Amino acid sequence: MTASVLVLNSGSSSIKFGLFDIAAAEPALVCKGLLDEHEAKPRLVVRSPEGGDLFETRREASDADSGHLFADVLDFIEERFADHRLRAVGHRIVHGGPDYSGPVELTDDVYAKLDALTPLAPLHQPRCLEPVRTIRAIKPDLAQIACFDTAFHHSMAAPASRFALPRRYEERGIRRYGFHGLSFEYVAGRLAKIAPQLVAKRTVIAHLGNGASLCALRDGRSVDTTMGLTPLDGLVMGTRSGTIDPGVLLYLQQHENMSVGDVQHLLYHESGLLGVSGISADMRVLLASREAAAREAVDLFVFRTVQEIAVMAASLGGLDCLVFTGGIGEHAKEIRAAIGEQLGWLGVHIDAGANDAARDRISGGGSTVNVFVIPTNEELTIARHCAAVLRAK
Numbered sequence: 001m002t003a004s005v006l007v008l009n010s011g012s013s014s015i016k017f018g019l020f021d022i023a024a025a026e027p028a029l030v031c032k033g034l035l036d037e038h039e040a041k042p043r044l045v046v047r048s049p050e051g052g053d054l055f056e057t058r059r060e061a062s063d064a065d066s067g068h069l070f071a072d073v074l075d076f077i078e079e080r081f082a083d084h085r086l087r088a089v090g091h092r093i094v095h096g097g098p099d100y101s102g103p104v105e106l107t108d109d110v111y112a113k114l115d116a117l118t119p120l121a122p123l124h125q126p127r128c129l130e131p132v133r134t135i136r137a138i139k140p141d142l143a144q145i146a147c148f149d150t151a152f153h154h155s156m157a158a159p160a161s162r163f164a165l166p167r168r169y170e171e172r173g174i175r176r177y178g179f180h181g182l183s184f185e186y187v188a189g190r191l192a193k194i195a196p197q198l199v200a201k202r203t204v205i206a207h208l209g210n211g212a213s214l215c216a217l218r219d220g221r222s223v224d225t226t227m228g229l230t231p232l233d234g235l236v237m238g239t240r241s242g243t244i245d246p247g248v249l250l251y252l253q254q255h256e257n258m259s260v261g262d263v264q265h266l267l268y269h270e271s272g273l274l275g276v277s278g279i280s281a282d283m284r285v286l287l288a289s290r291e292a293a294a295r296e297a298v299d300l301f302v303f304r305t306v307q308e309i310a311v312m313a314a315s316l317g318g319l320d321c322l323v324f325t326g327g328i329g330e331h332a333k334e335i336r337a338a339i340g341e342q343l344g345w346l347g348v349h350i351d352a353g354a355n356d357a358a359r360d361r362i363s364g365g366g367s368t369v370n371v372f373v374i375p376t377n378e379e380l381t382i383a384r385h386c387a388a389v390l391r392a393k
């Protein structure tokens with residue numbers, strides 16, 4: 001029997017999963033898939049590592065909570081990969097709060113602590129935790145392991161981690177945590193393989209997806225990031241505002257008759273690319289649109305990303321390396337080109353041909369900053385953590 005782990009990656013716009021063989025030191029992908037809840041009949045798709053179709057099923061909307069779809073995934077794996085022994089399910093958990101700087105087994109106590117962090121990631125935490133409960137109900141003896149978006153940033157110290165609030169709030173855990181850590185960890189590892197001479201250099205990784213954030217790294221460790229207590233801070237995102245004058249929130253509540261819940265909904269679900277364009281949260285749609293408002297939303301996304309890259313460079317005292325990742329970072333060459341153009345003053349020069357090809361290094365000869373595109377792999381990071389936890393058991 002081959003030992004394997006199932007990895008679930010619940011993001012704000014997608015639920016991805018992967019089955020990994022963990023017999024060797026490096027986990028090997030056996031199959032991957034997607035739970036697509038956006039269509040009328042939610043769909044489960046499973047593919048081979050090369051992308052070939054292995055399995056697809058749809059559920060009637062009335063019968064389509066993701067619990068049922070997770071049960072379908074487990075059934076499929078048991079049937080199709082009968083020679084595998086599933087040792088654990090690894091979960092991407094967005095918020096780990098102050099307590100977790102590494103992966104941890106999901107006991108009832110841990111689950112309760114993570115559930116209590118829901119107000120700090122209302123868009124994500126319930127989606128991350130729901131499959132834990134479903135799988136516990138179906139397979140109570142199967143180990144489940146939490147891997148946190150926040151863990152990679154535990155190396156971040158004051159002043160980067162601090163808000164300018166009275167200190168008693170920091171004592172209660174109100175500080176900057178940062179997210180997308182599983183992605184930053186993977187990309188930093190890949191960069192160390194592709195360009196080992198750059199590990200000690202001043203690096204910014206731009207994870208630009210539906211959620212988006214930057215990480216400033218020194219010696220491969222996070223020293224600053226654009227997200228804070230919640231994944232609402234920093235860059236413009238699909239439906240999230242990113243950094244906003246806190247006075248706006250007070251004004252909306254005091255003078256626009258909005259409740260706290262209304263403001264939360266506005267900032268998490270109605271803002272960002274969707275709010276500014278009035279068209280879509282999807283960068284592909286905006287880039288293809290001829291509407292002025294679509295262009296303006298894209299311009300604001302680029303402008304804020306450029307500004308924050310400069311902020312990260314200030315935290316590092318300069319910039320030697322810039323890496324693009326995430327759905328937009330990996331696929332939207334127009335966005336990379338626009339960001340590169342506006343960062344010329346910082347020594348960034350992106351080669352147009354290399355940018356089109358989008359493989360590894362995309363900086364031109366005259367660039368003092370090494371620019372890369374590195375596709376992220378949060379699932380593999382989780383599989384590695386799970387394998388390490390199981391080995392230590």
Ligand SMILES: Nc1ncnc2c1ncn2[C@@H]1O[C@H](COP(=O)(O)OP(=O)(O)O)[C@@H](O)[C@H]1O
Nearest residue numbers: 011013014209210211282283284327328331332
């Ligand atoms: N070819 C592409 N061109 C431009 N944007 C793209 C392309 N492919 C994906 N994207 C964008 O990537 C974003 C989703 O990023 P992704 O990292 O997959 O999301 P999530 O944060 O849910 O994991 C969407 O805005 C989507 O439009």
Ligand SMILES: CC(=O)OP(=O)(O)O
Nearest residue numbers: 011012179210211231
């Ligand atoms: C933390 C976060 O924003 O995640 P995602 O990009 O999956 O929305």
Ligand SMILES: [Mg+2]
Nearest residue numbers: 011012209210
């Ligand atoms: Mg994501």
